[in-house]
Amino acid sequence: MSYSPSEIENKWQKTWSETGAFEPLDDKNLDKKYILSMFPFPSGRLHMGHVRNYSIGDAMARYYRKQNYNVLHPIGWDAFGMPAENAAIKHGRHPKDWTYSNIAYMRKELKTLGLSFSETREFATCDELYTKWEQEFIIKMFEEKLLYRESTTVNWCEECHTVLANEQVEEGCCWRCDNEVELKEMPGYYLDIRKYADELLDDLKILEGKWPSQVLTMQSNWVGKSQGLEFNFKLSSASKEKLDNKFEEFEVFTTRPDTIYGVTYTALAPEHAIVKALIKNELLSTEVAEKITAMSNMTEVERAKAGKEGYDLGISVIHPLTGLEVPVWIANFVLASYGGGAVMSVPAHDERDFEFATQYDLPISYVIEGGEEGSAYTAEGILMNSAELDGVKNTEAKAAVIKLFEEKALGKGTTNYKLRNWGISRQRYWGAPIPFVHCDACGLVPEKVENLPIALPEDVEITGEGNPLENHPTWKHTACPKCGKDAVRETDTLDTFVQSSWYQFRYATHPDKWNSCGIDKEDVNYWLGVDQYIGGIEHAILHLLYARFFTKALRDVGFIDDLKEPFENLLTQGMVLMDGAKMSKSKGNTVDPDALIEKYGADTARLFTLFAAPPQKELEWNDSAVEGAFRFIKKLYDRKSKVTVNELPNIEQSSLTKEEKIARAKVYDALKKSVDVYEKTFAFNTLIAACMEALNALDKQDNELVWSEGLYIITHLLEPIIPHVCAELSEELFESKNLKGKIAILDEVFVQDTLTLGVAINGKRRAEIEVDAGAQKEDVIAMAKESVAKWLEDKNVVKEILVPKKMVNLVVK
């Protein structure tokens, strides 16, 4: 019978589902593996990126299951978010309806791929039961002062009608819709991720060698820790008077205290309080005031594009060491959100300050030897023009200056971070409601835990104008949980990244407990950390940083025991490309997984996906290479007629012909390779290639026992990759005995009677010789010389190098 993928695949998918083959066991004494692929957003259909992601994860899960590990390999749905609402606006469908029907469809698609997911642990983050526990965490974090509400300038996306967290702004644009982000002052809820800045940074060390180094670097840069000096510039008495004595001084932060004597001016951000006061008191010309207002309406990216711009504010400060007056400027490149929104400027030793000083003709004073006129000198050197510090190395002067400031109580050494707190408010409908109530009497009050979940109202009109929760006639009106008087619910919903920050713990929690708790500590202690996490590099910062933080926060508020990092090992898979470009609907270069499976079957789709490139690299789609994968499976299936023994046969190695020995060696080569591939390198492409070589070699001989052994091992090795056809062959030929446990590697099969050695002259390969495996060195060298005799005429062999089992190199003169 010829290979019929649909028949075989339907059969096995049914069997697996009926027998609960992929459900993790409750016995916590078993060795476990938690294999997790990032869960999908239920957009409606799977795309090839999903197929790749889940094929990789599934191969790992099946491999460990085969080795008798207790494997948790779950799937769920990252189900809240904008596209559901957009669909509602466009097609008038309710987001809930749209989401759950998409899930139903995609669940079926996943099933046709034969992925070994647990069926009992599946959930969607929009399930009210999931929302319930998440709201409890949020309330607890509020009580523990990890969550607060405040009004600040936020990133606003007009397209999405919502606020965005800092991490969700990419080059000034919305991460989701690419619309340009605006600034807006509004209240919102924040998680205090900055409190964990050091821990998030330090614990990256735990992940070294286990996460891709570029992800570690990106996270480290994102936290952006820097050490320096913080001190105040006191305003001159004239300047103080100008400002009605409302300001005494302002704070600056510098990482270059060694250049303190090179300060020739200071600069404030447009948002700085002193600037606002100057404008308010009409101390600046109308023209300048207008320019400054225009400046503060620009986003950071716009300011960067606009180039440097600044104005003399007509006030001055006193240099803390020299006592000299230093002018104060406003500059558009000074960031309000970092280090107090003010800087000391040392144009001689800072590129930005130099550019600004040159532009506005401000003095430049060199304090480190080695610089030259006309440019900023930012390298190391010896201090000069620095009073008592003259002659000191600038690298040493940093600490000295900090010490000096501390002794004179002028300032102190401090640490700054680029990381900003995580704004989790979204002015949207399709999200988890933030469980707070605004009461005129009591202020901001968390909802009572027994009232959770605060579910979304279903009778909403979604028009894209405003927040449907805000506009709903009754939903937001409630009683204050504290005093019982009329109060108003918070209508913001949570950033969807909150849901994906704890889902790894929800999967680990036994479904029997899902009603009674959000996360079960014992279960988490057993299953976490995730032994292998697989997903796209695009989450290098966003999701992975949030989830790491949330893990630490949940620990601190008591929902999990001590767990340093949620994801032990991370594999970032490459994108799936077509004609060198990312597959996307708008480009029309997509491959539909359903059609692919329909035509070739899931095994072919999986095989191609893992064969065409190593998982970490980009995968270039190639239709005819898919055909090739299909051909290989057909060939493998066809060779079942060669098998005559239903178990691993005993083979007398010495009785075999040369071809039989080669075939055996190739089969065992693949077996040997498999451990490394499945556990370390994940270079499935090379394992598949080794299996193809083995099958090619088996084809060159006709020994039934060698064939039986070969297929027994090959189907064992490939089962995690092409599970259906291997299950079918294994059942038919070997009573499925080869799909459990390990197969021992027999060293004897690698012993060949003869060896083929390359012969090189001065490192250049010239010939090839075949020698007995046990041949003596002299004999081998003699044969080698004979094989390259014509190259040795009129030459002296000055050195003979024999690389065992590989080659002979003759050095001649």
Add this chain to the structure above:
RNA sequence: GCGGAUGUGGUGAAAUUGGUAUACACGCCAGACUUAGGAUCUGGUGCUUUACGGCGUGGAGGUUCGAGUCCUCUCAUCCGCACCA
């Protein structure tokens, strides 16, 4: 600008510690079987040369008996961050 990664046949890609460069597959060429083939099978296929040979892992040097692999410089592409003081 800073940080990281990657450059190997026509294509996707292989290559323990430095040891026969291009495994495996796609494509292409030739042949077989076929009414036919976009099915299947067999053989060939780095470039160049009539041949002997020469040249070949982005480029230029270096270390070595021997370099895709190690070192120095350089070019290109991609990704991330982007005025963080």
